[in-house]
Amino acid sequence: MLWLCVHLPLMGLEIAQYSQDLTKRKPAVLVADQKVYRMNEAAQEAGILLGSSVATATSLVPELLHYRRDREAEHKHLEKLVPIAYRFTPRVALSFPYDLKLEVSGSLKLFEGLNNIVQHLKRSLAKAGHTAQIGIAHTPAVARVFAHAHSVIAFTDYPDEATIRSESLEHLHTLSLKYSELKTTDVECMFNMGIRFFGELLDLPRGELRQRFSSDVLRYLSRLTGELAEPQQYVAPATQFTSIIHLLEPLLDKPFLRKPMEQLVIEMVHWLQSKQLGVVEATWQFTATDAQTITISCRFAYPRIDLQSILEFSELSLSERKLPQEVLSLRLEATQVASLAKAGALTKDLMGGYEVRPVLPEDLLDRLTARLGPDSWELLCSHDDHRPEFAWSPVSDHSTRHKKSHHPSTEIAANSRPLWLFARPLSVKSKDFEILQGPVRIEDGWWEDRVQRDYFIGRHESGALCWLFNDEYGWFQHGYFA
Amino acid sequence: MYLKYTYVHKIRIVVSGLQALLKHKDIWRAEDIAEIAAYQRRTNLPTGFTALDRLLYGNGWPRDGLVEILPEVHGCGELQLLIPGLCCLMGEETRWIAWVNPPFVPYAPALNARDIDVNRVFLVHPKNHREALWATEKILESGSCSAILVWLDEQQLEEKQLRRIQTRAKEGRAWITIFRPMHAQVKSSPAELRLSLRLAETHTKDQVNLSILKRKGGWPVPNLSLQLHEYQALSANTRIAAQWQQWRQQHSLAGVKH
CATH class of the missing domain: 3.30.1490.100 (DNA polymerase, Y-family, little finger domain)
Structure with a gap:
């Protein structure tokens, strides 16, 4: 198993700001319960501390931008990021508020190595306007710790499972317990006992720990080492996009x-x-x-x-x-x-x-x-029909055209049909024309739009070659041999 | 000594300015014609009419450039003149053919019968002159069409618009033909080839009179008689029909009434 945990530390701020590009450089903080919850780099440089009140922060930086944390929006936004992760693996799990977990061991070959996946994932998230911290480990719990600590192990492109496990655990030993998923009270308690790092906690005998802490702590430790399986609820992208x-x-x-x-x-x-x-x-x-x-x-x-x-x-x-x-x-x-x-x-x-x-x-x-x-353009489509006006039709949908269009089986002699056709036959006087050829009887469509015409090729007084027909309503011109 | 220096310097400026002018793609020298024509002979687009090919620069239609056709009336062979060239182009390339603002419907079965693949033909119906120019320019810019046939509103058409189309045609490597009425022949135009089409007088009805009003590398050519394929075929058909009628009459059958 190879787990990536994507941690988006500033997501709450990024969604509040993402229609405004310029404000990114200005100090901005995300406020939850009247306290500074998250802040950007500019705010950090200005000396604002996490957990301080808005009033204190504003007194430090008068032009500070502050946004109220919107849990619902954050929740929805994290779900919107599923498609990005889903491109790399079908095993994507969400862990609110700011984490995405991906199991990528099956995708290494397709993406030509682990480092490629991480690069692409980071780039895609950056395009979506997020700074991401990615942790890689053998269990989701350890990957989460790495992501939160923003600490990366340089794995090879195709690491084997034993290496991932040993290197992850070794690295985990050196990280502070403040990045754990444990309750803050528990962590504080451990700090007071002088246990500051994961290594120190993991080295302690479990039996003694059980006497001092709740079973949650022990369960967490077995999740870290992989002794306890951690089933994930995989999510898939929505079926519709809005x-x-x-x-x-x-x-x-x-x-x-x-x-x-x-x-x-x-x-x-x-x-x-x-x-x-x-x-x-x-x-x-x-x-x-x-x-x-x-x-x-x-x-x-x-x-x-x-x-x-x-x-x-x-x-x-x-x-x-x-x-x-x-x-x-x-x-x-x-x-x-x-x-x-x-x-x-x-x-x-x-x-x-x-x-x-x-x-x-x-x-x-x-x-x-x-x-x-x-309706500004159309494609041409020819049909198998003897009636001239039904032997073609305009198509304005490119996808349907290929199905319909074909070369008609009724072979027409190259010169018997005019290049210009009138969309609507024009009523004419027969004496203006000199008949050169014809008649050709076209009779068809008795079931819908009956056509019963004698077609002639004639020359108009002006010299133009015309396609004429004569039916029960008189003489009409239907096109030009242009 | 000083004077001499400035004089030389001035000449140098004049010469370099001239060089720059000569490098401009719209300007060509008469002495280069033979050379360019020899180069273009490999890439030209035969018109399908030997008599016409011989008169044209590069022995055929330009593959990237503006051609103007000024027909006397509709139906005097203006499309047939282009058909062999279009067929040739369709066979060589996979790009499309666009018809912008055609006055009538290009009849698909007739195009099919003349070996034009209607699957690669599309029509554009702009609502006004501005839209027509915009569409033409976009089509040329895209480079996705090898030939474009355009009908524009003569009253609103300005020379600078044509000039722009001509430059875009070079960029988009497209053969663009603009159809204009006969009376436009008195106006100046940046087109590299201008042809007027007139139906032949009286007895030889299967011919059109083509005049080259403007061409690259040569003087105008008036009244070139051109036998269009369709007219030939038609006259042959008429001959057969006449024989058939003669035969019917000889055998005292009722003749076909015209």
């Missing part, structure tokens, strides 16, 4: 929307990757201060999974729409998804590296849809 960002301050301008939009798209991309899906239709909702909501759907010609293009096409569709003055919340939903394997679109490497590729016609069509509207 995500909302509530902004702390209303955004007044479209350019400022880019950052939160990107955040949402990143989340969606992670979800799509974990489910091996591509998005075909994404729906954006922008809610204003006066509860007015604007909904914008982006349709894609084929299932998409790359951040850049989804974001680009979303912004293009946005550029043509009027948004409310003050946007307070954004919501993104993957309203229609499709399997990537079926679409054959999964050509990128699985490591999350999505390289730049030349623009496909599908990208171009999506760009046109985004800016000019979904």
Whole structure:
């Protein structure tokens, strides 16, 4: 077993701040029960202490930003990070408030080594706006200690189980007990007894410990050494994707929307990757201060999974729409998804590296849809039908086209059909034309739209070659031999 | 001595400025034509009409550049003129063909019958001139189309817009054809090839008169008679039909009424 524990020490602060980029450098603290609970580096440098009151902290740094801890939001956010972890292994467990546990022994080969996994995981989390501390060990409990202590053992890319166990335990001996999962009262008690490090605690005889501490302590120790199995409740990404960002301050301008939009798209991309899906239709909702909501759907010609293009096409569709003055919340939903394997679109490497590729016609069509509207373009499709107007049809959905389109079995002589067809036949006078060829009788469709016409090729007075027909309603022109 | 130095210095500036000008991609020297043509002969796009090929720079349609076609009326062979070139392009490349703002429906079965893969054809229907220009530019920029056929609103079309399209076509390596009405021939244009199409007078009905209004590396060519394939085939069909009717009449059967 090879466990990674991802500890996100500043997650509470990061979710409160993630629509604002600039504030990251300013001192900021997360407040729980009127006390400083977490703080960023800038606040630490300013000399603020954990557990001090907000008043004390503000007296030290007058421009201090403070946010109230929102447990519910933290809980929800940690669940949102599951797709990121799920890309590396199906064995992902959550441990609230700030930890994710991953069992990765089965994924080493796929990701070409342990260090690769750690690098990729860190990078993905950084993209999502989090600083992560990752601990690696043979049990989840020890991995958690390492993550909290921010202490890493340099393992080889493919470590064997015995080495992981021995090295982890050896390293654990040197770490302070304050990183343990034990009750603070117990830890304090141990400190008073002169037991400061894990090593000292683990070396003590268990029988004596049992007399002085509760059974929880002993259970924890056996979990650390791996003597007691620690069953985990594995989680999987949600079956549907919806995500909302509530902004702390209303955004007044479209350019400022880019950052939160990107955040949402990143989340969606992670979800799509974990489910091996591509998005075909994404729906954006922008809610204003006066509860007015604007909904914008982006349709894609084929299932998409790359951040850049989804974001680009979303912004293009946005550029043509009027948004409310003050946007307070954004919501993104993957309203229609499709399997990537079926679409054959999964050509990128699985490591999350999505390289730049030349623009496909599908990208171009999506760009046109985004800016000019979904009915701004069409593809051609020919059908097996004798009636000229039914022998073709416009298609504006790229995915359905390949199924329908085929070369008709009724072979038409190259010159018997005109290149230009009128969408609607034009009523004409027969005396304006000199008939060159015909008639050809086309009679079909008695069950729906009956067609009974004699087609001629004629030359108009102006010299143009025209496709004409004569039926019970008179003479009509149906196209040009252009 | 001092004077002489400045003089040389000035000449040097003039020469370097000229060099820079000559390096500009829109400027070419007449003496280079043979050389460039020899280079392009390998990569040109045959029009399918030998008589026309011989007159064109690089012996065919430009693979990256703006061509203007000025047909007299609809249905005087303006599409047939392009079809062999488009077929050739489709066979060589996997890129697509775009039709921006076509006046009528390009008839899919007819395109199929002429060996154009309709799976790689798409139409764009812009709502106004601005959108048409935007779409054209985006298509060229994307580089995902090898040929683009465009119909623009002549009244709103400006020369600078054409110039921009021409530069974008070079960047996107696309052959773009703009169809303009006949009266546009008096206006100046940055297109590297301009052709006007007129139907031939009276008796030889299976021909069109093509005039080259502007071409790279040569003077305009008026009234080149071109036999379009379709017209040939059609006239052959008409001949057979006439024979058939003659035969029916000879055998005193009711003739087909026109």
